[in-house]
Amino acid sequence: MKRFFQPVGKDGSAKKPTLAPPSTDNDKISAEDAAKKQPLKFITWNANSFLLRVKNNWPEFTKFVSSIDPDVIAIQEVRMPAAGSKGGPKNPGELKDDTSSSREEKQIIMRALSSPPFGDYRVWWSLSDSKYAGTALFVKKCLQPQKVFFNLDNKVSKHEPDGRVILAEFETFNLLNTYAPNNGWKEEENSFPRRRKWDKRILEFVLQSSDKPLIWCGDLNVSHEEIDVSHPDFFSAAKVNGYVPPNKEDCGQPGFTLNERKRFGNILKEGKLIDAYRHLHKEKDMEHGFSWSGNPIGKYRGKRMRIDYFVVAEQLKDRIVSCEMHGQGIELQGFYGSDHCPVSLVLSEGDTASKETGLPA
DSSP states (O other): OOSSOOOSSOTTTSOOOOOOOOOSOTTOOOHHHHHOSSOOEEEEEEOSOHHHHHHHHHHHHHHHHHHHOOSEEEEEOOOOOEESOTTSOOEEEEEOOSSHHHHHHHHHHHHHHHSTTGGGEEEEEEOOSSSSOOEEEEEEGGGOOSEEEBSTTOOSSOBOGGGOEEEEEOSSOEEEEEEOOOOOSSSSTTSHHHHHHHHHHHHHHHHHOOSSOEEEEEEOOOOOSGGGBSOHHHHHHOOSTTOOOSSGGGOSSTTOSHHHHHHHHHHHHHTTEEEHHHHHOOSOOTTTSOSEEOOSSSTTTTOEEOOEEEEEEGGGGGGEEEEEEOOBTTTTBTSTTSSBOOEEEEEOSSTTSOOOOOOOO
16 A cells, blocks of 8 residues: 555665575474465555565564564565566566575575565466566465465466456465455546446455465555554545545545445455454454554654454354554554554364463553
């Protein structure tokens, strides 16, 4: 959700990351992981430039990941370009490396991902042609999916425009990682119509995905209810350059317009889906209850939204052990340089599974 918060420094200006020595036993599997038959711990995070996070925030984020020990990490807004020369065909599943600068950036990323604990994961990319949007999916090597797609149509080689989708099929569920397009402020091609089309396709997808329970995560770019924003009146009245859309239900902050909220509610209802965080947390939490925070300087200081989700099929509802926001406060503690904080989900193996997770809040 790249709106008002801009990361410090440019992609090429930050220092190289401080990394732990490369692991020599990445393929060793813990007893706990060896006993698992399916992923149970998940993290989703809009990194707001994965390269910048690696350069500037990697030790802190590494410590966080190690403390959670997730089976799956879903990343949005990777902002790394796809492989391929200028003007030529692109490979959205590979990082660009045909120029000296792109080779250096790829090397920085690959070095980071070879250090503990990331060497324990296999990574899939779905990338844009430029440093825009894009998603990634990290899955522990001992818990690999049966199939991976990069679109909402289940076509093997097709990637969604801008790399907004990764769909992993596991034995007992499907995992959908999406970076929803921003609604924008106007009735123009890359704003309202684009988001309406996206929401329509998501609805069609969830209605057709009945063979296995769905876990849908990512930056969904919508705050469903007033409880999901810090200042409802502020966001409802937000506008740019005084422009007011003709339809009053399109007015307000992108992600908090009535039309977006209604469409999201309909997706949940028709798809028989549960908002995992709100299922467990019924009350508004001004300290820990939001995943996106505005720029600490300016009128958006302290203005926060919950737009990053884990949404699960109703048949998984009783297996939800925890779903937590891992950032807090208006100074973006626990955001690791992004304007979004990580969100975690833990599922039990079944009714008899232990509820002890040990996850930090």
